[in-house]
């Protein structure tokens with residue numbers, strides 16, 4: 644069992660009139676963008692982490708009622724789960740890459756199932772991870788019926804810009820935030836994972852990738868970005884050239 648030291652760790656990057664916050668937990672991360680009294684949420688943790696998302700918003704001086712919209716990197720349960728109940732309760736819309744919409748509505752599921760995990764399930768790290776995420780709702784199949792495609796311009800607090808990052812799922816998206824200095828990479832590029840022995844920038848385990856080749860091409864495309872901070876979907880914040888982090892990930896994974 645993974646015993647969290649505290650449930651989450653928050654770090655921030657300021658850019659002009661807005662701030663971007665990485666909320667890091669032992670199992671998955673989400674991001675808050677704050678501009679004036681408005682908040683944009685990027686991803687929402689597991690279903691069992693919805694109350695932690697609310698607590699993280701209060702931690703930065705906001706209220707869940709301030710969420711003007713949410714963005715999704717991809718529709719896996721560890722990123723979408725908390726948004727299911729929060730979007731219903733607080734009435735905000737959840738936007739994503741147009742390709743990911745039907746996935747978020749659960750018209751199909753591109754997520755590792757027991758058969759994908761089976762070949763690695765004997766590993767102690769995988770067993771500990773399963774023990775940690777099962778009570779958080781890893782088996783939930785609930786989607787977001789009202790999932791919406793983002794348009795060409797996102798009019799949300801913090802001014803996020805989508806960056807196509809397909810492969811981990813067909814419609815996975817990353818986002819540039821904080822005046823394009825921070826890449827919110829979702830699972831396209833991570834800096835750690837409970838089942839990985841590697842520390843630092845890496846591609847997530849092939850067992851979790853829907854399309855490994857496309858996912859690697861996405862990481863190659865990140866080597867052309869100028870961002871200087873990485874807010875990954877898993878693992879701690881990474882300070883340094885995101886292009887270098889992408890090159891390192893391609894080397895080690």
Ligand SMILES: [Zn+2]
Pocket residue numbers: 671719721722830876877
């Ligand atoms: Zn994930």
